[in-house]
Amino acid sequence: MKDKSDNKIRATDITDEPVYLKRRHFLQLAGITTAGAAFAAIPGRSAADVKPLKTISSKYSTSQKPNSYKDIASYNNYYEFGLEKDDPARYAKSLITDPWSVKISGECDKPGNYNLEDILKPHPLEERIYRLRCVEAWSMVIPWVGFPLGDLLKRFQPNSKAKYVSFTTLNDPVQMPGVGRRVLAWPYHEGLTIAEAMNPLAIIAVGLYGKTLPNQNGAPLRLIVPWKYGFKSIKSIVEISFTRKRPQTSWALSAPREYGFYANVNPQVDHPRWSQARERLIGNGLFVAKQPTLVFNGYADQVAHLYSGLNLRKNF
Numbered sequence: 001m002k003d004k005s006d007n008k009i010r011a012t013d014i015t016d017e018p019v020y021l022k023r024r025h026f027l028q029l030a031g032i033t034t035a036g037a038a039f040a041a042i043p044g045r046s047a048a049d050v051k052p053l054k055t056i057s058s059k060y061s062t063s064q065k066p067n068s069y070k071d072i073a074s075y076n077n078y079y080e081f082g083l084e085k086d087d088p089a090r091y092a093k094s095l096i097t098d099p100w101s102v103k104i105s106g107e108c109d110k111p112g113n114y115n116l117e118d119i120l121k122p123h124p125l126e127e128r129i130y131r132l133r134c135v136e137a138w139s140m141v142i143p144w145v146g147f148p149l150g151d152l153l154k155r156f157q158p159n160s161k162a163k164y165v166s167f168t169t170l171n172d173p174v175q176m177p178g179v180g181r182r183v184l185a186w187p188y189h190e191g192l193t194i195a196e197a198m199n200p201l202a203i204i205a206v207g208l209y210g211k212t213l214p215n216q217n218g219a220p221l222r223l224i225v226p227w228k229y230g231f232k233s234i235k236s237i238v239e240i241s242f243t244r245k246r247p248q249t250s251w252a253l254s255a256p257r258e259y260g261f262y263a264n265v266n267p268q269v270d271h272p273r274w275s276q277a278r279e280r281l282i283g284n285g286l287f288v289a290k291q292p293t294l295v296f297n298g299y300a301d302q303v304a305h306l307y308s309g310l311n312l313r314k315n316f
C-alpha cells in the first residue's frame with residue numbers, strides 16, 4: 001500500500017521537474033533565467049497569489065536537482081501557522097504581505113522604517129539553488145530567488161559597535177493562529193555574527209522557482225543561511241537590528257540543551273535526541289537510503305574560517 005502511494009507522488013513530481021529544468025537550461029543559454037512559464041505547468045495551484053520575478057543565475061548554486069515546487073510549498077516548518085508539516089500551506093493564506101515594512105534599528109547610521117519596495121529596489125535578483133538541511137535530519141533542494149544579505153546590510157551603514165545582527169518575524173495573533181500557543185518564544189527571532197551576515201552565501205530570499213515566495217515559505221522576505229540548520233533561516237522578517245551583544249534566539253531560549261546560537265550543520269555533533277550524521281532528502285519516498293550530512297552543509301571552504309579557534313562541540 002505505502003509503496004504504491006509513494007510511487008504516485010513520485011510520478012507527479014517528475015512530470016513537473018523536467019519542464020522546469022529544461023526551460024531553465026534554455027534560459028541560461030539565452031543569458032537570462034525566469035522560471036515563470038514553467039510555473040504555469042504545475043498543477044493544482046493558481047498563480048494568482050505569487051508573481052513572476054526576473055532573475056540571473058548564480059555561481060553559488062549547487063548542481064543538485066531541485067525538489068518539486070509541490071514538495072517545497074507543502075512540507076514546511078512555520079510554527080506561527082501550526083506544528084504539522086502541512087499546516088503552513090493550509091493556514092498561511094491569512095498572512096498579509098502587502099503592504100510590508102521592515103524596521104532597521106540599532107548600531108547603524110541609517111535606521112528607520114523601510115517599505116518592502118525600498119528594501120528590494122537596488123538589488124538584482126539571483127537564482128540560488130541551495131540544499132536546506134533541517135535540524136530534524138531531512139533536507140530539500142530549493143531554487144531560491146534572492147540577493148546577498150550583506151549587500152542589504154551595508155546600505156544601513158552599521159557602525160564599529162555592530163557585532164551581531166538580529167532578525168524578527170511578524171507576531172500577529174490575528175494573522176498567525178499558531179502564536180496563541182506558547183510553543184516558542186514569540187516573536188520568532190534569530191541572529192548571526194556580523195561576519196556571518198556579511199558572508200556572500202547568506203541571502204535574503206524573496207522568491208523560489210522564479211516567483212515570489214508562497215506565504216508558507218516566509219513571504220515576503222526571509223533569511224537563508226545555507227551552512228546552518230534550517231531554523232536559522234527566519235521567515236517573514238519585520239525587523240533587522242545591529243547589536244553589540246549576542247542576540248537571544250527563539251529556539252535556544254526554548255530548549256538551550258538542544259539548539260545553540262551557531263547551529264552550523266555538523267554531522268559529528270548529534271542533537272541530544274537523534275543523530276545528525278545523515279539526512280533524508282524529501283520527495284524520494286521513505287525507502288530511499290539517507291545520505292551523509294556534510295560539515296557546514298558542504299560549504300566548509302567558504303565558511304570554516306569564520307569559526308577558527310572555536311570549539312564547535314561546545315558552540316553548537
Ligand SMILES: Nc1nc2c(c(=O)[nH]1)N[C@H]1C(S)=C(S)[C@@H](COP(=O)(O)O)O[C@H]1N2
Nearest residue numbers: 076077078079134169188230231233234235
Ligand atoms: N518565523 C519562522 N521562521 C522559520 C521557522 C518558523 O517556525 N518560524 N521554521 C524554521 C525551520 S525549523 C526551517 S527547517 C525552515 C523551513 O523553511 P521552508 O518551510 O521554506 O522549507 O524555516 C525556518 N524559519
Ligand SMILES: [Mo]
Nearest residue numbers: 134135230231
Ligand atoms: Mo528546521
